[in-house]
Amino acid sequence: MSELAKALTDLEENKVYQLVDEKIKNGVSPLDIIAECNEGMVGVGNLFSSGEYFLSQLIFSAEIFKNIMQQLEPLMPKSDAGDSASKVIIGTVKGDIHDIGKNIVANLLRGSGFDVIDLGVDVSAEKFVETVRETGARVLGLSALLNFTYPEMKNVVDALTEAGLRDKVTVIIGGAPCNEQVREFTGADYYAEDAVTGVNICKKIYQ
Numbered sequence: 001m002s003e004l005a006k007a008l009t010d011l012e013e014n015k016v017y018q019l020v021d022e023k024i025k026n027g028v029s030p031l032d033i034i035a036e037c038n039e040g041m042v043g044v045g046n047l048f049s050s051g052e053y054f055l056s057q058l059i060f061s062a063e064i065f066k067n068i069m070q071q072l073e074p075l076m077p078k079s080d081a082g083d084s085a086s087k088v089i090i091g092t093v094k095g096d097i098h099d100i101g102k103n104i105v106a107n108l109l110r111g112s113g114f115d116v117i118d119l120g121v122d123v124s125a126e127k128f129v130e131t132v133r134e135t136g137a138r139v140l141g142l143s144a145l146l147n148f149t150y151p152e153m154k155n156v157v158d159a160l161t162e163a164g165l166r167d168k169v170t171v172i173i174g175g176a177p178c179n180e181q182v183r184e185f186t187g188a189d190y191y192a193e194d195a196v197t198g199v200n201i202c203k204k205i206y207q
């Protein structure tokens with residue numbers, strides 16, 4: 001684990017900010033900094049699973065991450081790969097309020113020229129379907145970080161099928177504990193392990 005990841009796992013707030021500052025000054029890309037922070041958050045999650053950390057520590061780690069993101073957002077890479085006609089809908093599924101990763105993806109997509117429709121967190125299958133129908137977006141990104149919200153991702157895909165929209169939209173899923181097996185279970189088209197992979201899939205779809 002890198003020094004930054006470890007400092008975040010240990011919730012050493014000031015050290016985290018100091019290390020992030022140093023990295024920015026040394027020209028380290030914001031995406032690499034985010035990847036290190038991600039590793040630190042996985043560390044926090046593991047300590048939570050093992051009972052060493054409590055909910056308050058999870059909340060604190062999220063606060064630190066949000067502060068880091070505020071600093072990194074203006075530095076995020078921008079390109080003109082997409083255009084405003086390239087709509088992407090994104091949201092965290094019903095029952096799940098984790099949004100740090102989703103926000104990073106939305107941000108990076110906007111920076112790449114996509115027109116992002118961010119539905120927020122705890123979004124119902126009906127809302128996703130309605131938005132796909134209304135906007136004609138060809139990509140739908142679903143975020144979920146809880147294994148008990150995976151069935152909700154499947155519900156969204158099933159609801160798209162029922163509404164006759166499944167073949168009109170590519171569904172990408174993401175969120176720390178997701179993987180290829182979860183994708184198969186949900187019936188989504190792609191699993192993206194990080195924001196950059198997600199953006200690259202969107203570029204491929206709209207090229």
Ligand code: B12
Nearest residue numbers: 045096097098099100101141143146147174175176195198
């Ligand atoms: C911070 C945090 C919280 C914060 C969230 C704050 C917020 N605003 O998001 C708070 C304190 C609210 C929280 C609450 C809970 N949490 Co929590 N949380 C975390 C933690 C530590 C970090 C998550 C995070 O932000 N990571 C950093 C971001 C950047 O990473 P990311 O989300 O994975 O996103 C990246 C990629 O996955 C990808 N991505 C993400 N989404 C998408 C979507 C698309 C379309 C694409 C393309 C890509 C993509 O791009 C991102 C950037 O590369 C994780 C630990 C972990 N291993 O992740 C636990 C974790 C997810 N939480 C967990 C749990 C159990 C809970 C609670 C149930 C705890 C409780 N007892 O109440 C509640 C549930 C609340 C709810 N209903 O949603 C468990 C889930 C276990 C499981 N597999 O089911 C974890 C894994 C911790 C653990 N190991 O036990 N949590």
